[in-house]
Amino acid sequence: MIRYIAVLPTIAMVVMSFVMLVTIRLLSIAAVDAEIKRELRKSIEENRRYVSADRDEVKIEDDFQFQRDHVTFLLVRRNGYVIAGEYPKETEAEFYDYHAVNNYSSTIVCGGTRYYVRDVRIGRDNEKGVFIRGIIKKSDADSFYQNLETVAYITVVCVMAVILTCEIVFAGKISRELKMMCRTAEGIGLSLDMSQRMKCDNQFYEIEILAQANNRMLDRMEQTMKLQEQFTSDVAHELRTPVAVLLAQCQYVMGNEVSGEEIREFIEVVHRQSGKMDTLILQLLKLSWLDQDRMEIQYETLDLKEIVQSVCEEWQEKSEESVKFQFDFQEVYSRGDISLISIVILNLITNAVKFSDPGGNVDVIMGKEDAWVYVSVRDYGIGMKPEEIEHIFHRFYKCDKSRNAEGFGLGLPLSEKIAQKHGGDITVESEPGKGSIFTLYLPDLQP
Secondary structure (H helix, E strand, O other): OHHHHHHHHHHHHHHHHHHHHHHHHHHHHHHHHHHHHHHHHHHHHHHHOOEEEEOOEEEEOOOOOOEEOOEEEEEEEOOOOEEEOOOOHHHHHHHOOOOOOEOEEEEEEEOOEEEEEEEEEEOOOOOOOEEEEEEEEHHHHHHHHHHHHHHHHHHHHHHHHHHHHHHHHHHHHHHHHHHHHHHHHHHHHHHOOOOOOOOOOOOOHHHHHHHHHHHHHHHHHHHHHHHHHHHHHHHHHHHHHHHHHHHHHHHHHHHOOOOHHHHHHHHHHHHHHHHHHHHHHHHHHHHHHHHOOOOOOOOEEEEHHHHHHHHHHHHHHHOOOOOEEEEEOOOOEEEEOHHHHHHHHHHHHHHHHHOOOOOOEEEEEEEEEOOEEEEEEEEOOOOOOHHHHOOOOOOOOOOOOOOOOOOOOOHHHHHHHHHHHOOOEEEEEEEOOOEEEEEEEEEOOOO
């Protein structure tokens, strides 16, 4: 894995080093050229003090130096004629008729050797012009600057080597942590043990963040798998009872001579148990459609007062429970699917009645709260504990299985999902022995 982590930075470092070396070379050439010309100009100006020219008369003092610090000095006419001094032997032919130009530096190649030349005029009144000419061989001046250039090259190489070494070391550390994470992921894939978590040495912030993100994903996957396992178990459990009843009835009819009355009872049992399975399957399908956004919601204006009254009247006609409904209605409106919202209200009222004492009261209140309208259903039954409230919207969860054996534990999860699809929510308040309050919130709509 190191090759994948380190190869690109390594290539980048090599390219950067090459660019830096080329840059140093180009800059050093320019700097050396400029520095040699500066030193040549300076040497000429210092030596110029010891020579003067008035018309054709040239005076040279004793302090004038024809050779100084690798610089050769001559006195020449404008046409290159030498008045005093000598050219280096290997350059005489090239400089013989080299015309002088005041304050001008140039380079001449003689026999493969580069020379720097500069001419400075002496005096102002001489008609023919007398110039002091300075000549220096580039190789003589280069030695010092070449040393500096070599030091720069070595420094760049050393710095790049240190950086590259550090990069390889860090890449190795990163690689080890990533390998640990990969091994953990492969182990989870082979064993399906979702309890494993990715570990790191916390030496690198980015790796730590990656491990934490993967562990959060594993937490969600583990929870999802547990819910899936629980869901499969719960569906099997809920279907087992009606199927067992159906099988028992079939076996009885097939193994005995039965009367017409018994056949009628058998058909009623089959119809009742089939209805339970149909209800369970229908609720699961609706939840699945809502989860996958496959249920089409027919939006229309909802008169919640009318819906609640209709649901309560229909429930009282079908139910044998003796409870008293107490209403406190306001004119409230929203938008949504009337059939789905009716399911929510029916589920809330059904739960309130089931958990109420015989002859008890169920309060149904409607009103407005900020940008929301709400339908609140309150019972005065057994209530719930805080740890039960945390799970009531989980599928197949039942607070009181003995008293709520008729249900599947899907009504509240389905109701919550419908409310959320309408941009609302369901809240719950409950205390043991004092009852519960379930409130459906929907966006307000002014009629």
